[in-house]
């Protein structure tokens with residue numbers, strides 16, 4: 001006899017994943033081969049969670065702010081619709097994890113895309129996929145975004161769910177040199193800096209449940 005959680009894992013989650021993939025391909029048909037290649041690397045969110053947990057354990061990275069989770073792909077389409085990115089933008093996913101959001105932005109908008117993550121294996125696999133799929137204008141970097149120059153980015157996405165108040169302060173001080181009009185999407189909590197104004201706030205679904213997205217603009 002299976003438990004409800006096991007039944008969900010065996011039957012409901014694969015159906016939800018297939019539905020999400022179909023929605024992404026409907027939104028951006030060029031994503032079809034990319035979705036397939038990404039699924040070969042990560043069959044589902046749980047596989048990425050395990051990769052992150054194993055590497056953090058091996059490297060003694062104990063900080064709660066590194067906890068892994070994913071934005072549901074369909075939720076991110078809602079964010080993309082709001083951002084209205086053009087090929088002139090530079091989109092940076094601060095903490096890109098398995099990198100799917102970067103791949104979608106790259107294929108759907110043609111803008112320059114960068115994904116930063118502290119976990120080596122995400123970056124290696126992301127760049128390997130970029131190479132095998134022959135993608136242009138996208139790269140993944142093994143960087144701590146709190147230590148990185150972010151001044152060239154014009155649109156940022158960051159899940160702040162496990163951040164401490166001091167992490168939000170560090171993020172805000174990194175973004176204060178960005179030019180007027182730069183958009184920053186934060187999840188769970190907004191930027192408090194007087195240098196940013198709130199454009200939109202809405203609820204989305206994530207692997208950890210419903211949560212809030214804040215779209216802010218550098219004044």
Ligand SMILES: C[S@@+](CC[C@H](N)C(=O)[O-])C[C@H]1O[C@@H](n2cnc3c(N)ncnc32)[C@H](O)[C@@H]1O
Nearest residue numbers: 066069070071095096097117118143144145159
């Ligand atoms: C919640 S996951 C989000 C993954 C992806 N952006 C998404 O929304 O589906 C957060 C990721 O940020 C990374 N991360 C957290 N703090 C970081 C830091 N200071 N520098 C680089 N990566 C970081 C973690 O390793 C993790 O992969």
